[in-house]
Amino acid sequence: MNAAHDLPTTIPAYLERLRQALQGCDPALAQDALYDAEDYLRSELAANPGKSEAEVIAAVAGSYGAPDEVADIYRDTEVRVQTALRAPPPPPRKSLPGRFFGVLADPHTYGSLFYMLLSIATGTFYFTWAVTGVGLSVGFAILIIGIPFVILFIGATRVLALVEGRIVEVMLGERMPRRPVYSDRSLPWLQRIGAMFTDPRTWGTMAYFLAMQPLGVVYFAVAVTTLALGAAFIAMPFAHWFGFDANIHLDGHGWIDWSAPWAWPLSIVIGIVLIIAMLHLARLVGHLHGKLAKALLVSSQAY
Template identity: 65%
Template sequence: MNASNTFNAALPTTIPDYLERLRKSLAGADPALVQDALYDAEEYLRSELAENPGKSEAEVIAAVAGSYGAPDEVADIYRDTEVTVQTALRPPPPRPRESLLGRFFGVAAEPRTYAALFYMLLSLATGIFYFTWVVFGISFSAGMSVLIVGIPVLILYFGSVRILSLVEGRIVEVMLGERMPRRPLYSERGKPWLERIKDMFIDPRTWSTQLYFLLMLPLGVAYFVLAVIGLSLSLSLIVAPVALLFGASGYFELDGINLVMQHQPWAWPLVFIAGVLLLFCTLHVARAIGALHGQLAKHMLVKSAQYY
């Protein structure tokens, strides 16, 4: 009995206090994990509170502590689950390669390489859409601000930005392997509407997300051009000598210079090797861009713990 009273006394008495304790218990964890844990905890506690209208927040927290857990216990569960999930989802690690040639050519055996390459090609379409949406949303909201419906339009636009942020986060996590949030941005739903709207306006991630979407257009163009040029040029260098070897006529021209002529077979192996090397260099560039862009998306789309 005394142990039970001590346990209940140690529990937070309000949902915001519970969430604050959970956030502190998750200190040092991935910000995306913290966002998911806070959202899930608030969603669960407020649904329990709604189902028990005669109980206070303290009574609801005490009642669900045995099933859902205290903040420290929930934090430990999320840490353990994250390790398990990430281990299950992570592709098998490639066999360690000690030689320089092994590391150079081994990039072709890594699934993440092709996912990053596909992201580079996809980023042109997503970049155009994100850029258009932000420019249209800001301009339309600013134009409507002179009317009384301008504020609701702006709030809806900010809400759409947060939804698109989740969509982009899922794309980044699946293709680039960077852990991103799987739940919407945490906000204290017990606050008055005006305070929640104010928090949305002053939240740095509201603006950094829009900046990210604007940057996606030039980045998407650059990624797409690099991927297309790298793949098309390298594959052309590989295919042209093979085609000539099997009797194709003509020549291969680059910037006005005939690199492979029908009557210059001595150049065919050199061009073929150059194409292979360029292809693997393109794959390495794709891996590097994928890693860097994943960090950029994490920094600009995920709310750091210091802002909670």
């Protein structure tokens, strides 16, 4: 336990020391820890109007903890939670065929693939939301409802960022914030509005929403095209067996001779390779997109 004279005497100083103590940990975890600490300290300060910030911090140090202690608690809790929730990793494979087919046993592969398919819907919604909101904000700027509309739009955008963060964490496995950036309700409303506009995360979220439309189209098109092509190669020999014209034509001439002994296994192997290659690509896309989401949706104050 830190001595009383080592404790910060103001809430901003407490948060700054906590931020320093969280250096090196996941930025999403740091955002959650900073939100919890500020919300708790300001709630205690509001519940004890006769006490100064230094007195409130000293009073709660025994129950909540000093900044270094709080950082250690969050790190330990995060490790335990992630260990409990993380799916068992697939066994390590050293051979090239093992690594190639091992993607089938990785749960994150299927989450990433589903995210690629879902992104055309979420990307269209986010893009429409951002473009419409910005357009209406500019249009309403000359009217009396302009400022309330902008505040509502920015606030709702921050909520959507948290929702997208939960989707990214569940499907892609990238740790994302579970709490928003704290907004001090004791500040004048003009300062709170200014803080929203000067927060880089606000504009990072806008950029992310705008980028999700083209990304969603590309993700969906690549996933559907590759999976459909792979399934077609696998199905063609069986379709030919049942009498359907399953041949692929090039300039009017089929290029697969089904009477050849190699035709059936080759077609099936090509289809399987295409599908598994798509799963590898999905896992790579999930990893990269998770990093993009963290870079644009996590508060810069957490770094």
